[in-house]
Amino acid sequence: MKTKLLITAITGILALSLAPSANAQGGFSFSFGKHRRGKHVGFSLNLPFNRRHNHYRMHGHAHAHVHTGACRHWVPGCFEVVNERVWVPGCSRKVWVQPVYRTQYDQCGNPVQILVSPGHFDVVQGAGHYEVRSRRVQRGGRWAYACGR
Numbered sequence: 001m002k003t004k005l006l007i008t009a010i011t012g013i014l015a016l017s018l019a020p021s022a023n024a025q026g027g028f029s030f031s032f033g034k035h036r037r038g039k040h041v042g043f044s045l046n047l048p049f050n051r052r053h054n055h056y057r058m059h060g061h062a063h064a065h066v067h068t069g070a071c072r073h074w075v076p077g078c079f080e081v082v083n084e085r086v087w088v089p090g091c092s093r094k095v096w097v098q099p100v101y102r103t104q105y106d107q108c109g110n111p112v113q114i115l116v117s118p119g120h121f122d123v124v125q126g127a128g129h130y131e132v133r134s135r136r137v138q139r140g141g142r143w144a145y146a147c148g149r
Contacts, residue, residue: 090126
């Protein structure tokens with residue numbers, strides 16, 4: 001572990017010398033994090049300017065975990081089966097309605113059939129019901145952390 005920490009410190013110093021970033025206190029800082037097989041390794045290097053004595057102070061410490069690009073991975077979208085309760089209307093059918101006649105008598109007393117309403121088809125709707133139906137729903141992809149944090 002000490003060897004890894006030393007290698008990390010050397011890497012940090014080299015990265016600091018190649019591309020330093022100034023912080024608000026007038027110094028330089030560098031952070032490094034690594035994740036492998038459930039183990040978290042981290043290193044933080046802070047080199048602030050001490051303006052009174054004009055020299056660098058180095059503080060290195062190991063910390064729990066810093067998320068890096070290696071921690072994040074894309075979980076692709078998938079289809080999920082969803083059960084829903086839906087209304088199913090009953091069947092409709094056509095029914096013939098007979099014509100309606102009425103008997104009247106003319107002036108001579110003879111019976112005469114008069115059409116009151118003509119024959120026609122009516123649409124009769126059957127009783128509906130609820131039922132559970134399954135359907136596939138697509139879920140979008142998302143970013144997730146492999147380290148579990």
